Amino acid sequence: MSKPSNTGPANKPASTPPTKPNAGEDRRGFVAIAAGAIGAIVAAVPVLAGLRVFADPLTRTPKKKSTTDGALENGMIRVATLDAMPEIGKVYRFPVVATREDKWSRYDAHPIGTVFLRRTSAAERPVAFTSVCPHLGCSVDIKGDVYKCPCHNSTWTIEGERINPESCPSPRDLDELEVEVKGNDVFIAYKRFRGGIEEQIEE
Amino acid sequence: MNKLLAWLDDRTGYRGLMHEALYERIPGGARWRYVWGSSLVFCFFVQVVTGIFLWMAYSPSAQTAWESVYYIEFEMDGGSLLRGIHHYTAQLMVVLLALHLLQVVIDGAYRAPREINFWLGLVLMKIVLGLALTGYLLPWDQKGYWATQVATKIAGIVPLVGPWLQQAIVGGKEYGHHTLTRFFALHAGVLPGLLVAVLALHLALFRKHGLKAKEPLRKPETTFWPEQVLRDGVACLAVLVTVVLLSIFARAELGAPADPADSYDAARPEWYFLFLFQFLKFFHGETGELIGAIVVPGAVMLLLFLMPFIGRSQVGHWANVLFIFLVLGGAALLTGMAIYEDHHAAWTNADAATEKFADVRKMLDTIEADLRKNGGKSIYSGKSEAERIDIYAQATKSSAEQLAIDHYKYQAYRKSQDHIAANELAEGNAQRSHELAATGIPPHGALKLVHDDPKLQGPRLFAKHCASCHDHVDEEGNGIREPRPLAYVPDAENPGQQKLDPRGAPNLYGFATRKWLAGLLDPKRIAAAHEDKEKWLVADAPYFGNTTHRDGDMAGFVRDSLSELDAEGKATLEKVIAALSAEAALPAHKELDAAAAKDGTLEAGRTAIAEHAWEGGACIDCHKFHDNGDLGMAPELTGYGSRQWLIDFIGNPAHARFYEGDKNDRMPAFAADAGNPANNLLTRHELELIVDWLRGDWYRPLGD
């Protein structure tokens, strides 16, 4: 340990020895605790204030979704009209168009995915499947009456069920999306799910 | 555990280090006056911690800086507090620096052997000021943007290297992306790095020479830990509590996004640079500025650096103490002056001010009226301000000296009023920009929101393009009312002579509302003219005031046919007003219009417009209204005051749908050439902004 230099003109060597430890032991102990506690507080506060902001993404409740024109209160997105799918039983493919928000930025409506819609009868609401493959996320296609994923050749029936569940790379059937019909307009709740697992878990 | 610590000590010697750090000797015992240095180190610690966390959310570019700061401040949990702490600690640091310097000088702690450490301290001070300056720009709001312009312009007047220096700092000739990236790199990288290095030397030397104890020593020698640490800790706690309270109760500001096209009248540097700003007011011209901005501050810094030499003798020491008091006192005085000049109008009682400046205002009014009336023949014409005051004083037998003094004070008062108004405007704009940003910011950045907002742009465009004839003032007289310049035109009756051309077209505040229309159809008000030609105010004549329409058919009709209506006639007129106003579909009348549609008022009003025979005839005798009447005589009433109607009218008022040909009195066609927009006075976008603003049609947050 280096000795403090006492060469400064005004910094004469201390004439009295440092306080004896036993002289004011109690007081010294108290001062030490107080000093330590205050030191800890003042150091912690700025760190905690920073961590609070850092943790923002973990505690953020998403704002009311989707400001797309024509979207429903609950965030369901208009993808088609009944008129646009006249044939009962036929599979139609529609783009999903929505605004996207990223922190402060709001991007105008643009395609965020596609859905397959099929009417089973004139009265019932159409059935919707997302085109995202439940295996690893490639874009599923419809070939005649069969859904087919070009990446690892998973196939599904027109009802969305795997044709060969044992040998199909896809761990689950096609992911169905919630559909609502208002008048002529068809709305869907567009969601993305985790790929490669049996259970259907929203991302 | 002990074993582990022993092992650690063996490999690192941490115990020795800790001991050295904590058991620094303090001759004369722990004292409160030694806390400044430690609290400054603490401030720096706070700035590093909060700064790094802010960094994680900040994005330096002209399209994202303001936006990301907005997001931190208003969207992120705890963001406002974090930013507040960073903002206020920076300011407190400047204060603590001044106190630390003051104490070092008073105690003579700059003398041998501590000269080098004193110089290091001065360097640290410069670095901290540099951090403050660079940090002020980073939010990229109007305030920081325009205040920093001044600083970089000053860099530009440095002899020889100035322009080069300026461009290097700004990252080009104009402010932009690279100004931000450079300032940010300086603020978060270069300067803190330098500061750490210099601070390490500063502390090392401080340890080497020991603390400069204040004589006489009052108590036995002690060590840094724990007595002095406790005092330092309490000082740091005080700093922290202050900044936290300030952050909560006086949130750090975020002005409107920086707009290079909108010069910012409220621009001032942050308060700790105000003294320099005020000081510069005393210097004019290129050399003056050089002296004020660079030579004098440079000389002060030089004298500070020379203090250890000057202070070798006791007399020199006293000179140093005197000097530091002069510098800090002078800075405080200048800061006070700057604040007084800007804000004293707010501290003056308005009635007292009216009384105090009554004579001056009378003088100014008299001079102005005389100039209006007599033009070039006025005794005040072509005279300087001082001469005018003298002439007036002679004419009224009052004291020219007193008038000159009062006039000076009055100007200062007006200036202060202007600054206060500019501040209020800036605050309003800031709030509006936050409102707009809350809806989501387009990829172009928040400035686009500001530029596309009728509420913000309407008044500016109106003032620029419309206000030389039209007013836009409410019942209380608040709003846009520009002084009308006197215009002379050739006098048709006396060839070769000029005659005064009185301006003054309708006050467009509340255009097409029921209230506005009721006034237009009020015999007393429609043609109220500006009788007092010395002071035209459109408020005296809010409708056809100084236009030829004052003597036109409509004014005649209202005067003759609507002045003595019976109860039934009045009721019909009211329905007509409701129906006509509904044509505009004003957002403010949404509920009124809906109610009127429901209870049949609109239907009845429309029928009355088409069919009711007033004394002087029916509306559709002159106006076209939906399927009735013809164009060409008077403005079309179909869609009167609606968005499209207004766009078309302002675009070309002399069109057959409005005041065809010479029925139009002096109103320019602002966008007559649809095929070639470059020929138009207003772009389509500007026209829409003005119209939307006139109609009160702009985004309102819910619950507003």
Ligand code: FES
């Ligand atoms: S991704 Fe579709 S089958 Fe693999």
